[in-house]
Amino acid sequence: MKHVVVLGAGYAGLKTVVLLQKKLKGAVKITLVDRNPYHYEATDLHEVAAGTQTPSKISYKVADLIDPDITTFIQDEVVKLDPAAKNVQLAHQDEPLTYDYCVLGLGFVSETFGIKGAEENALPMTNVKEAIDIHDHILKQLKDYRSSKNPDNLKIVVCGAGFTGIELAGALVDARTHFADVAGVQPSDIQIILVEAATRLLPMFNDKLADYGVNLVKKLGVNLMTGCLISGIEPGKVLYKRGKDADEESVTAGTIIWTTGVSGSPVVAKSGLKARRGRVMVNDHLNDPEHPDLYILGDVAAFMAPGEKRPYPTTAQIALSMADYTAEDLTERIKNGQRFAKGYSYKSLGTVASVGNTKAFGTAMGHPVKGYIGSFMKKMIMNRSLMEVGGVKELLSKGRFDLYH
Ligand SMILES: Cc1cc2nc3c(=O)[nH]c(=O)nc-3n(C[C@H](O)[C@H](O)[C@H](O)COP(=O)(O)OP(=O)(O)OC[C@H]3O[C@@H](n4cnc5c(N)ncnc54)[C@H](O)[C@@H]3O)c2cc1C
Incomplete structure (x- = not known):
């Protein structure tokens, strides 16, 4: 049975696991690694910092989404990958974790651009x-x-x-x-x-x-x-x-x-992957160009927008969409021995920035949104991503139907 190792239980990693558990039951063994026992919505961190949300409102246990028949969750620190030998070194395990396919979704760290102090x-x-x-x-x-x-x-x-x-x-x-x-x-x-x-x-x-x-x-x-x-x-x-x-x-x-600013996880550089500010320019199967069994998703990936000179900005939205593609591609490879016919493509649904609980501005599905309506759209977008990863159970348990808590 093929072994898929998923590094990071963020938007990209956890959604990949949730989808693979459905698509490849009985055909795959999954190991998920994260340093925390919980998944958190990084898009809400500012509210925890301000104290307008509690940490428990923006996080839930990884174990809630794990199917123990298929997936093993290891709470540990990823130190580095050896993509040629196809293994991963963890901080608290003597033996490296070997894989057939690896999904790297270790997210972002703060970037100080070398500014003194x-x-x-x-x-x-x-x-x-x-x-x-x-x-x-x-x-x-x-x-x-x-x-x-x-x-x-x-x-x-x-x-x-x-x-x-x-x-x-x-x-x-x-x-x-x-x-x-x-x-x-x-x-x-x-x-x-x-x-x-x-x-x-x-x-x-x-x-x-x-x-x-x-x-x-x-x-x-x-x-x-x-x-x-x-x-x-x-x-x-x-x-x-x-x-x-x-x-x-x-x-x-x-x-x-x-x-x-932020850059991709330092594990990228430690693993010898070619990257800029911790982001690997992936191919249209979202693989590292030199290692076709290594998928790189979310904030550690750079995917070029067609006709543009810059990659898409890193967002939770693109991380989730990359997870969708990866689950399709891995399913095709493991079940049928071929790649998912279409390469990855992305269309942003828009970006809305909140300014406190009742105001926001941005674009949603091509339309500008502002003020209270904007904040309603923002909350719907946040609920959608919670729903996409955690499902109805987490949406209900977080009481997120009450938009203006
Ligand atoms: C305040 C704020 C607001 C934002 N608002 C928006 C928004 O409105 N819309 C939007 O689309 N995006 C938004 N973003 C960006 C979005 O949060 C990121 O793009 C997204 O979190 C990236 O998802 P990811 O799955 O790549 O990584 P992450 O969500 O960062 O997940 C990475 C996971 O890897 C784990 N991990 C990291 N390193 C290690 C290690 N060495 N060993 C073990 N585990 C490790 C972490 O614990 C984490 O669970 C916002 C970000 C911030 C900070």
Whole structure:
């Protein structure tokens, strides 16, 4: 019986397992590896960081979706792959795990672009633990304010006003009343500052929509500092320049959060795969070009959009669609000894950015959506992806039919 090893129980990995369990029952043995016993919706991490969602609301046990007749789940750290020998080294197992086919879906890590002090002095937000750490850090700063009266304890700087930074700022705005109670101040005393190098934000949207998003964030009282190129992070201080040759300026804050960029898992480089920022340019079967039995999905993959010079942006949406393709292709290979006739292709259903619980903006199925309607669309999109991986059971258990919890 063929052995499929799936690395990462994120959107890409877990959905691949769920589909293979249905399509190849009796014909395959699956091993799924993740460092955590739970799957989490990375698209909601900003809400955990702000404290507007609990970690349990955005995660569920991997075991809930495992069919023990076919799949073994190993909770361990993936160290590296040897794609030529077709095996995977795990941190706590002496013998490497061998495979016939491997699906690599280890997701993203924070990218600091070598900016001095960013790793040491800014908080990343790429997994549940980091999101909880951010929330705990904010609360500690607010509690400290009661005795210190240091205004920096009330300041939160988010580095990077991309999609993630904007969504985080929106969630922090929603949390401002609670934050103010903790510190014993007025909500308007809590300062939320976004520092961003670009002057034209949100390149995934047209000018009109991007302007709408920017104005929305500003109207909510977020201090949006654009055209500020971050040059370093010191403890409690973000250094930046308003132009290459400009003098260095700084903004101080008790909480500094890093959402400037992400790269693919470092396991990609450790495994000797050819990649740029941890992303492998896959072929149209989503395989590593040199290793046809290795599928690379989600944030560790780069797939070129036809006629474009850049790969598609990494999103949960494309990770899920890559899982669909991989399950079809593996089923054809294992059942019929041939490849799925069509190569992989992708059509985005749109992108919607939330700004707090009741506002959002973006495009859905080719149409612009804004405000409350936008937030409704965003919640429907999030429910769809929860449903695609976790099924009705997880959707119900998370109470997500109540959209405005
Ligand atoms: C705040 C935020 C908002 C976002 N909003 C959207 C959105 O609105 N729409 C959208 O489409 N996308 C959004 N994204 C992007 C989206 O979350 C990612 O593109 C998506 O999570 C990638 O899925 P994946 O399956 O490749 O990896 P992940 O979801 O990151 O899963 C990777 C899995 O691998 C495991 N893992 C990693 N390394 C190891 C290791 N060495 N050993 C063992 N296990 C390991 C992790 O525990 C995790 O379970 C957002 C991201 C963030 C941070």
